[in-house]
Amino acid sequence: MRAAARAPASVGNIGVGFDLLGHSIAGPADRVLVERCAQPGVEIRAIRGPGAERLPREPERNTAGAALLALRAALDLPFGFALEIDKGIPLASGLGGSAASAVAAVVAANALLPEPLPREALYPFALAGEEVASGGRHGDNVGPMLLGGVVLAGRERLVPLKVPAGLCCVVVHPRLELSTREARAVLKAPYAIADFVAQSERLALFLIGLERGDVALIRAGLADLLVEPRRAPLVPGFERVKGAALDHGALGASLSGAGPSVFAWFEHAALAEAALAAMREAFAEAGLDSEGWISPVAGPAAELLSCAA
Amino acid sequence: MRAAARAPASVGNIGVGFDLLGHSIAGPADRVLVERCAQPGVEIRAIRGPGAERLPREPERNTAGAALLALRAALDLPFGFALEIDKGIPLASGLGGSAASAVAAVVAANALLPEPLPREALYPFALAGEEVASGGRHGDNVGPMLLGGVVLAGRERLVPLKVPAGLCCVVVHPRLELSTREARAVLKAPYAIADFVAQSERLALFLIGLERGDVALIRAGLADLLVEPRRAPLVPGFERVKGAALDHGALGASLSGAGPSVFAWFEHAALAEAALAAMREAFAEAGLDSEGWISPVAGPAAELLSCAA
Numbered sequence: 001m002r003a004a005a006r007a008p009a010s011v012g013n014i015g016v017g018f019d020l021l022g023h024s025i026a027g028p029a030d031r032v033l034v035e036r037c038a039q040p041g042v043e044i045r046a047i048r049g050p051g052a053e054r055l056p057r058e059p060e061r062n063t064a065g066a067a068l069l070a071l072r073a074a075l076d077l078p079f080g081f082a083l084e085i086d087k088g089i090p091l092a093s094g095l096g097g098s099a100a101s102a103v104a105a106v107v108a109a110n111a112l113l114p115e116p117l118p119r120e121a122l123y124p125f126a127l128a129g130e131e132v133a134s135g136g137r138h139g140d141n142v143g144p145m146l147l148g149g150v151v152l153a154g155r156e157r158l159v160p161l162k163v164p165a166g167l168c169c170v171v172v173h174p175r176l177e178l179s180t181r182e183a184r185a186v187l188k189a190p191y192a193i194a195d196f197v198a199q200s201e202r203l204a205l206f207l208i209g210l211e212r213g214d215v216a217l218i219r220a221g222l223a224d225l226l227v228e229p230r231r232a233p234l235v236p237g238f239e240r241v242k243g244a245a246l247d248h249g250a251l252g253a254s255l256s257g258a259g260p261s262v263f264a265w266f267e268h269a270a271l272a273e274a275a276l277a278a279m280r281e282a283f284a285e286a287g288l289d290s291e292g293w294i295s296p297v298a299g300p301a302a303e304l305l306s307c308a309a
Numbered sequence: 310m311r312a313a314a315r316a317p318a319s320v321g322n323i324g325v326g327f328d329l330l331g332h333s334i335a336g337p338a339d340r341v342l343v344e345r346c347a348q349p350g351v352e353i354r355a356i357r358g359p360g361a362e363r364l365p366r367e368p369e370r371n372t373a374g375a376a377l378l379a380l381r382a383a384l385d386l387p388f389g390f391a392l393e394i395d396k397g398i399p400l401a402s403g404l405g406g407s408a409a410s411a412v413a414a415v416v417a418a419n420a421l422l423p424e425p426l427p428r429e430a431l432y433p434f435a436l437a438g439e440e441v442a443s444g445g446r447h448g449d450n451v452g453p454m455l456l457g458g459v460v461l462a463g464r465e466r467l468v469p470l471k472v473p474a475g476l477c478c479v480v481v482h483p484r485l486e487l488s489t490r491e492a493r494a495v496l497k498a499p500y501a502i503a504d505f506v507a508q509s510e511r512l513a514l515f516l517i518g519l520e521r522g523d524v525a526l527i528r529a530g531l532a533d534l535l536v537e538p539r540r541a542p543l544v545p546g547f548e549r550v551k552g553a554a555l556d557h558g559a560l561g562a563s564l565s566g567a568g569p570s571v572f573a574w575f576e577h578a579a580l581a582e583a584a585l586a587a588m589r590e591a592f593a594e595a596g597l598d599s600e601g602w603i604s605p606v607a608g609p610a611a612e613l614l615s616c617a618a
Contacts, residue, residue: 019506020513138506152517154510159517159526190499196535197328197447199505200512201463204329207513208461208468211520217468226505 001309002035005108006088007302009095011171011263012140014150015224015254016199016206022096022140022257023150023163024299025171030097031086031305032064032104036112041080042068049087060132063098064105067129071109074125081109092177094257096141102129103145103302111307119146119301120158134180141257148301150210164213167297170250170272172241172279173261174288178234183258186230199226215251215267222252222265235260237286244282248275265297310618311344314417315397316611318404320480320572321449323459324533324563325508325515331405331449331566332459332472333608334480339406340395340614341373341413345421350389351377358396369441372407373414376438380415383434390418401486403566405450411438412454412611420616428455428610429467443489450566457610459519473522476606477581479559481550481588482570483597487543492567495539508535524560524576531561531574544569546595553591557584574606 006029014021037043042059059065068081083105089097106122106129126142143153152159206221208214232238235255245253245264249271253264262279266272272294283290315338323330346352351368368374377390392414398406415431415438435451452462461468515530517523541547544564554562554573558580562573571588575581581603592599 017509017513018502020510152510152513154514154529155507157529159514161517187502190501191505192499193327193496193536196500196505196508198464200326200509201329201461203509203512204326204461204516205463205468207516208470208520211517220463220466226502 001112002033003108003111003307004031004033004305005104005302006031006305007100007103007107007145008300009089009097009100010141010144010299011169012094012096012257013224013227013254015228015252016202016221017140017152018227019136019138019140020154021150021152022144023169023297024144024148024301025169025293025295026299027171027293027295028089028095030089030100030104032101032108033084034105034108034112035082037080037082039080040078042072043080043082044085045082046084047087048085051091052087054091063129063133064101066132067102067106067125068109070128071106071125075113090173092179093173094178094255094259094261095171095173096145096257098133099126099130099141100145102126103142105129107302107304111304122146123158134184136184144299145302149298161207161210162213163210163298164215166268168266168269168272169263169295169297170245170266170276170279170292171256171261171263171295172276172283172290172292174235174283174290176235176260176288178258178260180258183231183234186234187227191226195226219251224254228254231255231259237283237288238262240282240285241279244278245275248278250275269294310421311342312417312420312616313340313342313614314413314611315340315614316409316412316416316454317609318398318406318409319450319453319608320478321403321405321566322533322536322564324537324561325511325530326449326461327536328445328447328449329463330459330461331453332478332606333453333457333610334478334602334604335608336480336602336604337398337404339398339409339413341410341417342393343414343417343421344391346389346391348389349387351381352389352391353394354391355393356396357394360400361396363400372438372442373410375441376411376415376434377418379437380418380434384422399482401488402482403487403564403568403570404480404482405454405566407442408435408439408450409454411435412451414438416611416613420613431455432467443493445493453608454611458607470516470519471522472519472607473524475577477575477578478572478604478606479554479575479581479585479588479601480565480570480572480604481585481592481599481601483544483592483599485544485569485597487567487569489567492540492543495543496536500535504535528560533563537563540564540568546592546597547571549591549594550588553587554584557587559584578603
């Protein structure tokens with residue numbers, strides 16, 4: 001028995017919800033083929049795509065492998081899995097590539113279970129996969145990939161959030177790699193309570209804005225005062241790219257996940273089109289080639305592509 | 310011309326929203342009588358009630374006086390105000406007493422303006438009053454007193470939040486004074502990013518729960534991981550009192566504002582009745598007399614009591 005699934009890229013943090021909020025995008029995606037095997041354990045047979053040779057093949061060090069090891073252990077499965085991974089999401093781009101491989105793997109493997117689990121129940125296994133890549137147990141990429149759209153990813157639960165109709169997202173990925181571990185290191189120095197209060201206000205305005213479909217509140221909230229100031233210096237041209245998005249009417253813009261990709265939200269696609277060109281131009285001025293996508297903020301969920309006996 | 314107004318007590322922070330969230334309660338209240346005077350400036354003619362002799366009479370050091378000085382300055386008023394303040398809210402109780410005097414003063418003075426302002430527009434003046442008492446410009450008491458109910462009080466705006474029908478609050482005030490300044494001092498040592506993520510998740514669950522009327526999310530969110538652990542040691546018996554509330558079905562319980570008062574939220578009044586007795590008993594076991602109130606979470610707004618030429 002074998003099954004294939006794809007998981008979309010995602011915008012982690014969404015600026016205002018570090019390690020908690022994310023949304024999937026219609027853009028690049030990872031694809032994983034899983035075969036159910038008589039012998040126990042998890043084997044990675046192939047990893048393909050740009051940079052594939054740099055990803056670990058040992059299942060316990062690979063995000064897809066670790067996710068399926070966690071699934072096997074939790075369900076005490078009498079069979080094993082063999083994987084083939086096609087990376088479509090650029091490595092170390094801040095677009096959730098490590099999470100996507102884990103999510104695609106669990107969604108495919110789930111279809112091979114005697115009794116497949118509901119999507120939400122796959123969350124802890126995908127998290128276990130994400131953990132081996134980033135060193136932290138945070139679901140801001142995994143959550144939206146599993147459920148689609150904007151998701152609040154807590155330690156124990158996923159809460160899908162409402163998204164006003166028509167809201168769209170520009171994501172620009174400069175050709176520059178930034179490891180999540182490196183980008184997390186700059187966050188270690190401590191914070192004052194006043195930093196929390198200021199950021200919490202933004203988070204609250206953003207969440208209430210989403211739930212009410214109030215774009216003015218989303219705009220008031222969509223800013224990162226806590227993490228972005230520490231990470232922005234790692235991305236050449238960041239301030240210009242963000243400025244280009246805001247000049248083109250963005251509700252807000254920040255780093256996607258740990259960066260270097262930059263995202264911006266817009267009220268409609270026409271604004272986004274013009275902004276995408278300006279944001280890429282700004283990266284070019286900083287000497288960086290880039291690629292970009294426009295997606296609904298309510299992006300797709302991971303999907304099962306095929307399942308055959 | 311003279312006008313009188315009353316402002317209710319409030320539960321600041323609501324545990325999960327330090328310096329940002331609060332709700333008014335139907336319980337003790339401050340009352341302020343304001344007279345419009347030909348001579349410019351602000352004069353405090355009387356302060357009455359328990360502890361009144363310890364409150365500053367100089368307008369710029371008194372919360373009600375400072376609020377009216379700010380109002381006069383901003384509107385460039387050609388007349389002055391004379392005040393009489395009746396304190397109904399216990400001093401240094403964590404129930405927003407200093408904010409209530411400021412709010413009652415601006416609500417009364419507003420009625421004496423040639424063109425009274427909408428309630429929200431009084432926010433910066435009430436904040437200026439609060440600032441002289443607590444040393445910080447935070448509106449988590451002032452906001453709900455002005456508008457009633459649960460309010461998100463940002464630097465620049467107030468956002469009233471939805472409250473599920475029937476939700477009620479127990480507040481128990483032990484006979485113990487805790488100055489806001491002292492209670493803020495223990496918060497100065499810095500915080501790790503992980504503390505912020507954990508607390509932000511609670512805040513997000515709480516806000517979404519309120520907006521959706523989802524009591525399970527409110528329960529999941531209504532906990533303070535950031536401030537309560539540092540302040541609880543200042544209040545003898547706190548853990549027992551909180552435990553008594555949770556044992557009686559509270560959705561959550563924490564310090565009201567800077568404490569020492571403790572609040573707890575319940576789904577209905579019958580639970581609250583039993584919890585109030587148990588919470589007071591727990592304070593008694595710690596050697597503290599107490600008084601308590603039960604109020605809708607959607608408490609009242611400040612109100613104008615009279616206005617006469």
